Amino acid sequence: MFFSVFERPYLWLLALIVPLHLLYLRNIRQDKHSILRNYPLVGYLRYFFESIRPELRQYFFESDLDGKPFSRRQRSIVYQRAKNVRETVPFGMQANSQEPGFEWIAHTMFPVHVQQKDLRVTVGSSRCRQPYSASIYNISAMSYGSLSKTAVTALSAGAKLGGFAHNTGEGGVSPFHIAGGGDLIWQVGTGYFGCRDKDGHFSENLFQQQVAHPNIKMVEIKLSQGAKPGHGGILPAAKNTPEIAAIRKVEPYTTVASPPAHSAFSDQFTLLLFIDKLRVLSEGKPIGIKLCIGNKQEFERLCQEMKHNQIFPDFITIDGAEGGTGAAPLEFTDSLGMPLYDSLAFVQNMLQKYGLRDEIKLIAAGKIITGVDIIKAISLGADICYSARGMMFALGCIQALQCDSGRCPVGIATQDQNLYKGLHVADKRVRVANFHGNTIKSTIEVMEACGFESLGQITPDKIFRRVEQGRNKSFQELYFPKKAAPSQISNNYVLN
Ligand SMILES: Cc1cc2nc3c(=O)[nH]c(=O)nc-3n(C[C@H](O)[C@H](O)[C@H](O)COP(=O)(O)O)c2cc1C
Known part of the structure; x- marks a missing residue:
């Protein structure tokens, strides 16, 4: 027998190929690891490099505090919370506490007990007739088109499972946002996708039809986002498939622009009139605006107009310049817009100065992924927080930085069926809900250690x-x- 194998070398080849083939078949059929589903054999290289940590990885690859925009330590905590596994770290602090920029929270000698276990805040000014009780942590705007159908469905289903809200992004309400069943915040951008007429202008009729959907709890008018404030976007003709075209209410296979500016309003006063119009058309659902702060005088002028006309949004979302995107020009990402903490404090001051704070809730977005991040944002005025990239990590994002290539290896930021079919909705929706639930739990634990019995005491x-x-x-x-x-x-x- 031994000799016969040598005599027939193809048997060795067979001995190698058969197990590899079986491994391949096993991996493409499993649901747990998107990387192995998409790359059934080569995907093991990633686990190989992972497994040599920390002894070798720290010399050849990133250390726990390396990795941009999110360090390995930040990503790992999301993965652990999403998988509901051990979420402790060994041996102590890794940051250098003496270095400028180091931050900490003062705890109390006498920890307290937080009664409210799900941490919710009601959004809705005195002009709103359908206030929404929101979790303090929700999924930030990311469109179907920028994310895959399996990613959007898993986010929506995770939001339903965990009782929090999911922002549609400016690409409109897709069947995948609805399929998951979660509460939706419908984002309306300059392209008015889902509520636009033939010429690309806002359509009252289409807005009214869409906003009546019971899953849509609030509407967010997007003025700008931190990663590319004042920059529009283009949907190339090739990507404008009949499916996308139907969702966005555009002609299939034509190039569609999201211009930098809205056509439905042109200044602070007309923006307020538009907000009021949407509130009426939606039969009193909360209407908000999202922006990254740029010119401070313009925002102060908006507050003056709100006070003078007694018209206000029900919420204002502040996106920090450090916010993410699928794709943006480098100049806009690196050099435009005010960072989150400065913006939050500025907006908080302005709303207080003009006596508007009781009417308007503040939502913060910009690298908020832990309980401490939430507490810091709340201390500066936020009532509620959003996470986009944290939720992507919960879905399995490995920060491959391929969102703008269409080749996202874990099937999140891609429209390639071969890649997105590897993202298993039933498994990932649980991870999204776990990440949310465990982050709220950690927020409560930190509040208790610091003596904050309620959100208002932060x-x-x-x-x-x-x-x-x-x-x-x-x-x-x-x-x-x-x-x-x-x-x-x-x-x-x-x-x-
Ligand atoms: C892939 C991707 C797509 C996004 N799409 C939108 C969008 O359609 N509309 C929007 O206002 N912001 C969009 N954003 C910005 C996020 O909603 C969020 O404001 C920003 O990333 C900050 O949150 P984060 O630091 O938790 O990611 C997108 C971000 C990412 C990563």
Whole structure:
């Protein structure tokens, strides 16, 4: 027998090919790992490189604090929370606590108990007739077209499972947003997709038909986003398939532009009239705006108009310049727009200055993926937070940075059927819900350790940043320097 194998070398080949073939068949049929479903054999290389951590990986590959825009440590916590597995870290802090930029929260000697376990906030001004009770953590805008159908369905189904909301992105409400059954925030951008007439202008009729869908709980008018403020987008004719065209209400196989500016309004006052119009057409659903702060005077002017006319959005979403996108020009991504914390504090100050704070809820987006990120945003004025890329990690995103190539290896940011079929909706929806649930749980644990019994007790005087070696400032001093909080003096004394 031994000799006969040598005499017939093809038997060796067979001995290699048969197990590999069986492995291939097993991997394309399993649901758990998108990478192995899409790359049944080569995909193991990733696990090989993973398995040599930390002894070798830290020399040849990224360390825990490396990786951009999200470090390995940040990505790992999302994966762990999404998979509902161990979410502790060993051996202690990895950041250098002496370096400028290091931040921490002051805890209490006497931890408290937070009664409210699901942390929800009601959105709806005095002019709104269908207020929405929102989770403080929701899925930020990402369109079908930028994400795959399996990714969108898994996000929507995860939102339903976890009781939170899913923003459609400016590409309109697709059947995949509806299929998952989650609460939707319908985003209306400059292309008015799903509510546009033949010439690309806003159509009251189509808006009214769509907004009546019971899953649509709120509407967000997109003015800009942090990764490319003031930049429009193009849907190339080739990607404008009959399916996409039907969702967006455009002609199939034509090039469709999302211009930088809206055609339904042109200044602060006409924007407010448009908000009021949408509120009436939607029979009183909450209507908000999303923007990345640029010119501060323009925003102050908007507040003056709100106060003067007593018309306001029910919510304002602030996207930090550090926000993500599928594709954007480098100049816009790297150099335009105000970062999240500065914007939140500015908007909070403006709304308070003009007496609008009780009417309008603030939603924050920009790299918010942990309980501490949520608490920091709330301390600066946010009522609610969004996550886009955190939710992508929960779906299995490995930060391959291929969103603009159409070749996303885990089937999230792609329209290639061979790739997106690897994303198993039933499994990933549970991960999205787990990530949300465990992040809320961690937010509550941190609140309890810091003595915040409710969201309203989270204040900026309890959060600190080292601004230079040996010198610290509280968020209160950094972002609200003119208003001293009651406990600011004692905290500075202890911690400076
Ligand atoms: C793939 C992708 C697609 C996006 N599409 C939209 C969009 O259609 N409309 C929008 O307002 N923002 C869009 N964004 C921005 C996000 O909604 C969010 O504001 C931003 O990424 C900040 O959140 P994050 O840091 O949690 O990702 C997109 C982001 C990503 C990553």
